[in-house]
Amino acid sequence: MNFSVPRPAEGGFSGGDAVLTVTQLNRRVAQLLEEGVPRLWVAGEISNFTRAASGHWYFSIKDEAAAVRAVMFRGRAQAVGFVPEVGGRYEFRVQVSLYEPRGDYQVQVESLRRAGRGDLHEAFLRLRDQLTAEGLIDPARRRPLPALPRVVGVVTSLSAAALRDVLSVMARRAPHVRVVLYPSQVQGRDAVPQLCAALDRAAGRAEVDTLLLVRGGGSLEDLWCFNDEALARRIAACPVPVISGVGHETDFTIADFVADLRAPTPTAAAELCCEDRSQVLGRLLAARALLVRGQRRRLEHANIRLDRARAQLVSPTQRLQMRRQRLEFAARRLQAGLGPLLLERGRRPSDALGRLSAGMNALLQRRHRRLDTVLAAMGALDPHRVLGRGYALVRRGDGMIVKNALDLKIHEPIEIEFGQGRAQAEVTRTDFF
Structure with missing residues (x-):
């Protein structure tokens, strides 16, 4: 590969008596490298791979005779779609640069692909970018999974080890959940149409709450059917929430991006689709105990209020008797108080008291008759x-x-x-x- 290094600008490395600091020197060397060496593809093997907490990747690219340090920043690394393996051979799109604080020559990796598989990787990236532009990979589009599914569907091969893993996990964690199988090839030329047909059957029958699309690990070619555009659109349009569990943890496919949830393995997909029955039963028992305690407290409070109400309850007969006694007491007080008052004013007490007594007696008789009538009516009730x-x-x-x-x-x-x-x-x- 041919490239040229530009001549240093005036004031650059022209010699003379100018004295540079180390920082100035490294900055000028970095500028020469970045401007003089174009972006290019480098083939090599990965070693000393480190994935930092920040999301950046640090590693070395080497061949039989030399090595160079490399960095791939988080945004670029997330776009790769898989995690590279130490010892694996890859092709790297790089920009040559200098790490100025230490003066180390390094390359910044913008993208990478498996060596010898550049065409497939490029097709993967093009489809991923296309679906991203259409919004099919937008996280906001993903639907939440049902917390307690009653029926779970599985799309995979009848002979796949992934099916045995899923059934084993479901029998152990959620034996109460029914599993419906939609068989399909998961590798080869006929895999894509069969996978699409299986998804259509699951959507048409509307008998499952969650759908698992699973397959065990394999080579890039073995998993390539899960990078098909038609299958990706079927997954995105499926009315049932889809969990993708294809390959190993480091494998990424287009199906993983468009599914509602990506699981690193088929076993993990089965674990993510439903909760462990023991945990659900534990929460139910705790809720039942809380409900029983609350109901007991309510009954105890109700019994206390009832006892208090019964203690304060007075029958209608007793209430009328008390009113009659207060009325008679008031009449006696009135008679005792009017006598002296009339004597002081010079009136004839005998006549006045007689009329007053007769009037009071008549009033009391009328009140007694009314009370008797009310008592009779209330007694009937x-x-x-x-x-x-x-x-x-x-x-x-x-x-x-x-x-x-x-x-x-x-x-x-x-x-x-x-x-x-x-x-x-x-x-x-x-x-x-």
């Missing part, structure tokens, strides 16, 4: 008098009076109040007239 004729009041456990037999449940405890006493009972049958 007194529930205890009704109970005395053979009727009974039925109350539920919360103290509410039962008016309709349909409000009762079989085996529900009830309390029956008679004219004399109460009884506890249990509902064994209800009839409605």
Whole structure:
């Protein structure tokens, strides 16, 4: 490969008596490298690979006789679609530069592809960029998975080890969840149409809550059917949430990008599709215990309020008797107070007291008759008098009076109040007239 280094600008490396600092020297060398060496492709083997917490990749590119340090910043690394392996041979698109603080010559990697597979990788990148532009890879498009699916569908080969892994995990973690298989080839020329047909069957039957698209590890060529555009569009359009679990953790396919969730392996896909039954049962038992404790507290408070209300309850007869006593007491006080008042004013006390007494007696008689009428009317409405004729009041456990037999449940405890006493009972049958 031919490239040329430009002549140094005026004031550059022209010699003379100028004295440069180390920083100035390194900056000028870095400028010469970046301007003089164009972006180019370099083939080599990865060694000393480090993935930093920041997301940047640091490694060396080497061949049989030499090595060069390389860095791939996070934004570029995320676009690769897979994590390179130490010892693997790749082709790197690089910009030559200098790390000025140490004066180390290095290359900044803008993209990489597996050596000898550049065409496939380029096709992968083009399709990924196209689907990204259309919004099919937008994370906002992904749908949430159901927390407690009842039926899970699996799209894979009948002979795949991935199917055995998924079934094993489901039997261990969620034996209550039914699994429906939509068989398809997952490798070879006929894999794409069969995978698309399997997704169509799952969407048409509408019998599953979550769909797993799984396959075990393999070479780039083995997994290439999962980089097909038609399959990617089927996954994006599927009305059922799709979990993609294709290959190993370091393998990325277009299906992973358009699925609602990517799992690193088929086993992980089965684990992510539903919660462990023991955890769900544990939460249910805790919720049940909390509910029981709360209901008990409510019943205890209700019983306390009921006891207080019963203690304050006064029958209508007692209430009228108290009113009658207060009225008679007021009449006696009035008679005792009017006598001295009339004597002081020079009136004839005997005549006045006689008229007053007669008037008070007539008033008291009228009030007594009204009280008797009210007492008779209220006595007819007194529930205890009704109970005395053979009727009974039925109350539920919360103290509410039962008016309709349909409000009762079989085996529900009830309390029956008679004219004399109460009884506890249990509902064994209800009839409605």
